[in-house]
Amino acid sequence: MRSMALRVSAAVILVLAVALVAASCGSGGSTTTTAGGGTATTGGSTGGSQPAGGAQISIQNFSFSPASVTVKAGDTVTWTNNDSATHTVTGDKNEFNSGDVAPGATFSFTFKTAGTVDYHCAIHPSMKGTITVQ
Numbered sequence: 001m002r003s004m005a006l007r008v009s010a011a012v013i014l015v016l017a018v019a020l021v022a023a024s025c026g027s028g029g030s031t032t033t034t035a036g037g038g039t040a041t042t043g044g045s046t047g048g049s050q051p052a053g054g055a056q057i058s059i060q061n062f063s064f065s066p067a068s069v070t071v072k073a074g075d076t077v078t079w080t081n082n083d084s085a086t087h088t089v090t091g092d093k094n095e096f097n098s099g100d101v102a103p104g105a106t107f108s109f110t111f112k113t114a115g116t117v118d119y120h121c122a123i124h125p126s127m128k129g130t131i132t133v134q
């Protein structure tokens with residue numbers, strides 16, 4: 001019995017030692033993990049059907065997400081209505097107006113001039129967003 005217990009504890013120590021070595025290797029490898037995260041960012045351009053540099057905005061839970069987006073002049077911004085209600089994407093100064101965007105539908109607009117455009121949903125005025133064009 002006693003030697004059995006010794007063997008078990010020896011095994012536990014061995015496992016712990018291996019775990020420690022693995023942990024220190026893991027922390028050294030975390031730099032690689034961060035680099036992998038950078039690759040994931042590149043994957044964000046997977047919306048390959050969009051022109052390079054465009055932006056995607058999701059309409060959900062009666063809000064624009066993200067509410068603030070910065071693009072370059074000439075970029076196309078696409079809004080996708082992921083909500084269960086109909087919304088609009090309407091420039092505060094009527095710079096653009098999507099009209100009704102049904103659930104599941106999209107609206108795209110190309111911003112050609114630099115400046116800041118505030119917009120809202122004409123149906124739900126509390127829904128607001130900003131596009132900054134550089």
Ligand SMILES: [Cu+2]
Pocket residue numbers: 062086087088121122123124127
């Ligand atoms: Cu709305």
